[in-house]
Amino acid sequence: MASIEPIYDTNWSDMPDDIKLECIGKMKFTERLSLRCTAKAERSLVDSQKIKFTSGRFEGNHDFLGFELSRDNECEFWMRSKDLNKGLELVKYVKKIGLFESLTFSSIYFRSFEEEFFNDDELFTVKHIKFNEFDINQVVIALRKMKNGVESIKIESALSDDIGQILAISHVQNVPYWHITECRCTNSLHKVAQMWIDKNSTVGSTFQASMYEDGWNSFEEFLDQFDDRIISKSDKRTRIRTNNPDRHILLERGVDDVITIDNFTQFYRLMVISADLGESEYDDNCKEWICKIYPGMHVYDW
Missing domain, CATH: 1.20.1280 (Monooxygenase)
Structure with missing residues (x-):
């Protein structure tokens, strides 16, 4: 009963x-x-x-601020306001009480973004963060307003600036998984790897990136940067040692029967692995992790 x-x-x-x-x-x-x-x-x-949200989404420009809050995968609150002060006051309350499973920031182009959207002491509590159409400065500002415990970061923006600012943030240093789509910073792969080496990052830490032709040299730059650390290398993979004898770093290029080495878009996965992992244990299914960056990768349906 x-x-x-x-x-x-x-x-x-x-x-x-x-x-x-x-x-x-x-x-x-x-x-x-x-x-x-x-x-x-x-x-x-x-x-x-506190109140738990399965997802949240914030977006806006100079003229409006909008956000959507969902619980149990159903929209519970939606607002689109031209009164920015009213909207920002509500954002402060949401930051204070919200526990987010996932949170997306999209197309927020305020003239003084940091002052208007994040100029208070409250921090977001969120596991999975996604940025759409954000520049690198906005990404840095937003990440600094997150509490510890972030499990994944997805940056869906064509970043061409040096990612050193992002790598200096503790959330990025400790996050188990993060990726950048259309990354145009050719030194991103070796900079992430160097950060992992310096921080003695845990096994399983993963960074993925998709790059157009202006990022094709990333693989070669990685080889040059870590020439004295290389354990094994091929056109598809490179494995390097870290300062910790128990951990290596593996760089993989997403290449298979569909995505070739000459493909316009190149895909890379960087991981901290156990030094005991044998080459026979490598995962050859790059389709699975490529589709994590591009869930709608239609080329595999042709």
Whole structure:
């Protein structure tokens, strides 16, 4: 027999705080917004309760700010406001109480992005972050406003600037997986590897990148940079030693019967691996990890 929730025959104002908090925990986001507008005491109670979101999305430009919040994979709140002050005030509240499984930042082109969107002490709590159409400075600003515990970072932007700023951020140094699509920084592969060497990064750390012709030299630059560390190399893979005898770094080029070495777009995967991993244990299914960068890689359907 299903349990029956207790019914309290009393006014909200007469309820003890512990009962109010239990009620708030069952409220939807819009209901919490309404309640926190009733009185200062109620606002404090509402703001003390975290709320889990399966996903969130923020976007905007000089004229509007919009965001969408979903719980249990259903949209629970959507807003698109030309009143930036109102929108930014709500963003601060979302940062304070939101626990995000995934969060996407898309096309935010404010004139003073860092002042308008991230100029407060609150931090986002999120596991998986995605950036669409962000420049490198915006990515850096946003990542600095994340709490520890980020599990993946996806940068869906054509970054041509040096990624040194990104590599200096602790989230990037410790994240298990991250990638950049259309990366135009030819030294990105060896810079990520050097960061892993310096930080003694854990086995399983993975970086992936897709590059057009202006990034084709990345593989060769990697070989030149780590010439004295190379354990084995081929057209498809290069393995280097780190300062830790238990760990190596493996660079793979995504090449198979469909994606060739002369393909206009080149795909790379960089991983920290165990020094005990044998070459016979390498994963030859590059289609799987290429599609992690480009889920809709239609070339495999031809």
